[in-house]
Amino acid sequence: MKLTSIAYALIGSAIAQAAFAQASAPPSRADVKAETKAAEKAGKLTPAGEGTAPAEAPGAKSTKTRAERKAETMTARKEGKLAPAGTRPDYPKDSKSPGAKTKAEAKAEARAAVKARETTPAGEGPGAPAK
Numbered sequence: 001m002k003l004t005s006i007a008y009a010l011i012g013s014a015i016a017q018a019a020f021a022q023a024s025a026p027p028s029r030a031d032v033k034a035e036t037k038a039a040e041k042a043g044k045l046t047p048a049g050e051g052t053a054p055a056e057a058p059g060a061k062s063t064k065t066r067a068e069r070k071a072e073t074m075t076a077r078k079e080g081k082l083a084p085a086g087t088r089p090d091y092p093k094d095s096k097s098p099g100a101k102t103k104a105e106a107k108a109e110a111r112a113a114v115k116a117r118e119t120t121p122a123g124e125g126p127g128a129p130a131k
Helices: 002-023 029-042 066-078 103-115
Strands: none
Touching: none
16 A cells, blocks of 8 residues: 555656646747747847947937937037047047157257257167177
């Protein structure tokens, strides 16, 4: 009697395990493709090469038409209020530092130094190989 009840318990647990294994089976390829298409249409996929999830689209729409925005941009452009493309706001507008020279000034200074023999001839500097 004990043997039969143990056998029934073993058979019952085997059936339960089989049913549980089927319930937790991984989704099929078609299921995964369908989920991916749905997420793509909803805009919930992370764009390729980006590490963060896409931000939620703002709910408020623009109050201006495209023509109004273009007109504002053209006005700002004519007034010189637009920053050139690729500029940094924290970068100084005058890239010439107080001690900087123009290209022409640097050339003239170099020519004068060569003429006055104040330059080191090629191959004779401190890093030149020994003769």
